Amino acid sequence: MNDTGRKLKPVPLPDAEVYFSAHFFNPEQSDVYLQELLQQVNWQQESIKLFGKLQPMPRLTAWYGDKGYTYSGLENKPQPWLPVLQELREQVEQASRQQYNSVLLNLYRTGQDSMGWHADNERELGQEPSIASLSFGGERRFALKHRSRKDVDALRITLNHGSLLLMQGPTQHHWLHHIPKTSKPVQPRINLTFRYVHG
Template sequence: MHPTLQPLPMPDAEVYFAPDFIPGPQADTYFMQLMEQVNWQQESIKLFGKLQPMPRLTAWYGDKSYTYSGLENKPQAWLPVLQELREQVEQATGHTYNSVLLNLYRSGQDSMGWHADNEQALGPQPRIASLSLGGERRFAFKHRNRKDVEPVRLPLQNGSLLLMQGPTQHHWLHQIPKTTRAVQPRINLTFRQVIS
């Protein structure tokens, strides 16, 4: 494991964080490349029987299809910049990843509600490596069952890497809440190993 990845003190979880995994100028370059090269989509999901546009843009690249929230994502071929980032993340975490979900948060009104990455296709103990580029956003964790455990809030800044593994997805939910603060656009890459 990369020396900059430090464990977060969270019960029933294995979470590591490196706030400055990719230095600012390099992170800015990656951000611009991804903005220009990624095939961003505005997907819709069914909420309360109605199709609603997702409050962010997404893209799925890799070797396998992946279904979440009823959406089947057919993989697009790895871009060179995504390959480069995958190699750095694999080296840092000591794990391999065959797919990446990208989210583009265009403003503070783009968000991600409470959820866990616990789809069957990710296996019993999913490993998610989450790389942030661009504007800083607040990330929050809350324990599913234990009221005695405080929520965890984390600023995900440009170039930071968050690794969630072990029992984390079974016991914790996470989100990117909306904010009224002025924030810069942010790209989040979540590298995964899809097993089926």
């Protein structure tokens, strides 16, 4: 999908269009980006309503870009692009041949920080959204499961330091994904999911 030597390779999944590069950035580049993001991003501990009660989200988050965005009942007002985020966006756009106007960042501080099963299928993302997911820091297990087909096994991918995962086409219609908790010692991880918000 790109000519820079950091190939995004297709992941064989039915009813989906998924690509992965385990080493989109080399370790030295990844170390620099991790430190810049830890220091420069305005991290927040947001709360969402579960079963009628406000609960703190099990990770820190930040939203940057040109558009606001609402998910899980949480309204995100955009913060202006940081130079490091612009730089990462340009490289991801070149590799994916897609355009993105917003990025959601998640900081998983320990193995107990997690993300529940969900699909990025909000109306503002369009019919077949492209979601480009960069990872820096500790390795975490990423899982995908088909919404309806019991004959299709769940898929697990290790998202390592400097990796890029691209989900597009019908993926969000047919598949759910999550980051489970782990009891293993793990370094903090930053995940950036670039997306195009319409409207």
